[in-house]
Amino acid sequence: MRKASRLFEIIQILKLSRTAVTAQSIADQLEVTVRSIYRDIAALQAMRVPIEGERGLGYILRPGFDLPPLMFTVEETEAIMLGLQMLERSGDNSLMRSAESVNRKIAGAVPEPLRRSLQSSTLYAWGSPPQMPKDFELEQVRTAIRNEQVLRIDYRDDRGEASRRMIKPLALIYYVQTVNVVAWCELRQAIRNFRSERIAQCVTQERFFKGEGDRLRALWTSGWANAAVKAASI
Structure with missing residues (x-):
């Protein structure tokens, strides 16, 4: 931190x-x-x-001291609370702990009538959490994304073939069934998606790609537009 x-x-x-x-x-x-x-x-x-x-x-x-407040409407606060509930079913342990912490902070900051309204629990996000990696926490990947730091992963693809990759992690996609790590793969020299539950080992390296993250994410998202153009032309 x-x-x-x-x-x-x-x-x-x-x-x-x-x-x-x-x-x-x-x-x-x-x-x-x-x-x-x-x-x-x-x-x-x-x-x-x-x-x-x-x-x-x-x-x-000492009483009386406070940080400048963030003022939310009832609708905005409910949107935040529902988003936090959705995080609680993400399966990501560190995000779940953070969601609980944010819940406490909101409860401590809002006026009493709004606090009672929020505590009445009228909004729910249900569903089973996605498959998660067994040998590491996704917090490690999020930290590497923020720090623009290379990861070494041992990966097994959908055919069961194992490989060791050096990747530059760019984003995480939380699907219903799984969480995908979007990264630049040095082996393939291209952006690839890795299902997190197929990663057997994840080791943070003392190598960085400072300043490359935004460019690589732009390359990734530009592929969406190209795919849409191809689909429209069919």
Whole structure:
């Protein structure tokens, strides 16, 4: 997690808590070291965020402090809540945890009448989750996409043939039955779709393709237009 995101998360954790929160508790939630939390708290205090407390006892956010709110209408909030429910059936564990966190933040930020309306659970997204990889989390792929970092995968195609590929991951497509990894395949020298449940191993490499991601995604999406033109001409 980047520092800016972590500072925001610390403020949210303190804002939603009714009691003092220890640095260890915050570190556990954000999956960082306690030392990092101490540094972050000091940085926030230096920015005049009214955090009170000390090491070993816990921290509180003085009442009255808040970040500029994002104001949503009822319809917009319901759209967000339905989207979060759909994430919960995606099968992606880290996205499911993030959806729960967003739910809590929205509940803590909206006015009481709207909170009661949202908690009445009138919108549902049902269905079985798609097949997921067994040996790694899709969070690893999303991180590589953001960082524009090469992955090495061991892949088995629909004929059962195994191969090892070096790929530049570009996007994830969440279908009902599966999740596909869209990537530039160095073996084929072309963009390919890999079904995630057929990936036996995924290893992040110390190689990057900084600045290439947008160009490769544009190449990928341009193929959609070409396919549409061909279909229209038949």
